[in-house]
Amino acid sequence: MSKYTEDNLREELKTKEYEYGFYTDIESDKFEKGLNEDVVRAISKKKNEPEWMTEWRLEAFRVWEKMEEPDWANVKYPKPNFQEIAYYSAPKQKPKLNSLDEVDPDLLATFEKLGISLEEQKRLANVAVDIVMDSVSVATTFKETLAEKGIIFMPISEAIQEHPELVRKHLGTVVPTTDNFYAALNSAVFSDGSFCYIPKGVRCPMELSTYFRINEGGTGQFERTLVVADKGSYVSYLEGCTAPQRDENQLHAAVVELIALDDAEIKYSTVQNWFPGDAEGKGGVFNFVTKRGLCETNAKISWTQVETGSAVTWKYPSCILKGNNSVGEFYSIAVTNHHQQADTGTKMIHLGKNTKSTIISKGISAGKSQNSYRGLVQINSRAENARNFSQCDSLLMGNECGAHTFPYIEAKNKTAQIEHEATTSKIGEDQLFYCNQRGIDTEKAIALIVNGFSKEVLNKLPMEFAVEAQKLLEISLEGSVG
């Protein structure tokens, strides 16, 4: 495989639909179903990976083989058969459409509501766009700006080739291969993902989200993300998209590792809107994600997530507050409707002195869905003056859904100050009546109240996404007024 340059990229974009990260010959890239050591080796070979990487994957695979699928989460789903999955396949070429008229009107209506621009709509709906050149130039400008600052931002498979020392040093340090069933699986077979390195003292000049919006095509089934913020640097990173994502892969097991060295700050935002299955609960994506960040001295990691999609979500973005004075934050909105199930929350592990963490979790359940918050706050014996504030609020719509909270609080230091609050409520009749009186119909009133309910979290999102996420909430809850 020759080195991939910007010229190739331009060429690529001119000639065909650009699938970020997947661009090798499509026909030959399909493995038989099933998973064994040979498959892992083959994946590694395909990626032209160095020996240490192959070994790393194999080690993960051997651990995974001995593990059992966890069943402690408060979700029910048919267990996937791991031998029935093809572990390496280049993404399917989606049928190319000639104009927006050919796109599913439902999808267009959703775009409209989200306020996505016409050009972007075309790109997202996989319509051949004639402004490709434009987009290339924008992308190139971004790439140049980033390169100037010394920021490395590329698919992780390329990073393994080009910056093996960095990847090797950090990969698996926060989420070890042995961490859990899905993390081990991911480590063995991950197809691709992103690698991001911010050098010392550099403040990333743009939201990496912006870059993503222009470049990202399909995401893989087993994604691996590694973000390293060197001393004193700052980066804001957004993953996912508000636009509905339909995907033929039912199982998604991603791993995200964040490393914030001394005085660095990482802000990681996620908007997840995978296909949740239809109103009867058929189909839909299983989303089993391991996300964890490590904070060194004075560092800060902030997770913000808006979860509206997936049939089953199993996700606990965590912070290990290793360094003194480090800060961890978790802001989350999880919306479930119809038959969706979400078991999500966070872990804050306080190891260093004067560490602080904040957890704000808003769960909204409607239809026949089940929404759980599961979190851990752990203050270790040497974490003097640790401080935690947790707030978990649930909003229930209708009496067929459920809201659950499972907070674990473990304190081993007397100077710890921990507060945990949780409330469960429904939208008040009088609140609705008040809105109705003032000429706001019930559907809008609910949107209004839900937005108020989730405001603390929405405010933490990068600007443009906050607006879209707000609308996304409305759409997700459409028709749940009962």
Place this chain on the structure above:
Amino acid sequence: MELKEKILSSYVAFENDININSDIHDIRTEALQNFEKLGFPTKKLEAWKYTSLNSVLKDDYSIFPNKENTIQFADVKKYFIHDIDTYKIVFIDGKYSSFLSDTTHDGKDICLMSSALKKSKYKAVIENYFNKIAKQDNLTSLNTAFANEGAYIYIPKSVEVEKPIQIINFTTGKEEATLVQPRNLIVVEENAHVQIIERHQSLTNNTALSNVVTEIFAARNATVDYYKVQNDNVNATLVDNTYIEQQTNSEVSVHTFSFGGNITRNNLNFYQKGERINSILKGITITEGKQHVDHHTLVHHIEPNCESHQDYKGIYDERSTGVFNGKVIVEKEAQKTNAYQQNNNVLVSDKATINAKPQLEIFADDVKCSHGCTIGQLDEEALFYMQQRGIPKKEGRALLMYAFANTVLESVKIPEVKSRITKLIANKLGVNIGFDL
């Protein structure tokens, strides 16, 4: 021989002493099989994640103390609430002590489980209530398998019991290690009212393990006021399993005061089987040394318009550990539920640990459910203020702790129990505060 095997093999000996041709015995045998299958709980079980019994299970327990031990009232008077008249059901090493007890059959039954199991006049009550709500889990099954002795309290319709009932289980410590498994059944019929104080006390520092199961049934409009005083010696371990079923309009409150003992595990389960029920669960825990106190509460809201109030305060010193696991389940039909749960903890020492897990599982939408959980310290400024005004640091701290625990203390309805608890707290904190709170 491991304790489990020892217990299983002793079942034959147990059967020699009791009537094995009864329905109850089938329940026992089934429970024994269940325990054989499950064994003692390990940390692998989610419910026992933070509490390990390994350290107390390795001792060689005497399972059936063969001789009846007697004790002098003067020696144990201090363990009674003796300044008021009460009914008393007293057991020494698991055997009933008629000498220390004060029971009655006058308009109500305040007597013994063993006689209730034997006599036909109690048959209907036993059939209706015995082992009906106790869970089929490991330690409850173990208790059920050997269920024979304990308190039997039956309060008929519209009877208000004129004085509180004390249930006291003494362990004499004549043996190296003693295992006792009291089994209590309390049935409170419509409009009836009863107050009960329960205590487990070992008289020496020899090892004692008590595995208690109490079933309480509160019918319509019944009121039950229950106090558990846990201030045992350092080598006494207590596993207390209490199951409470409530009918419409009833009110049951359980106060648990955990000050002493080695490992104390309280499994307190409320099942609300009617409307407009009120359940109150309160507790004060003050520990030191290597003590371990674990409160596991469950409130199951099944019908609409019910309430539950939980308030647990914990103060943990030295190397002690505290666990609070509070679970509230609100079923789909249980609309207009008002469930409230509060758990506040103070860590006094660097080596103390607290693990809290307040859970809500809610399936109904028109409910008000909240829980609050805090871990913090005493207010240094308030302490400083008191020191400035001549209150020594130790007393100042004690005062702050009283204030901290007072929301629980003030809801104690028997004044003598309240002042006893106040004294126990003072004793525990090593201060002499000359006023009642």
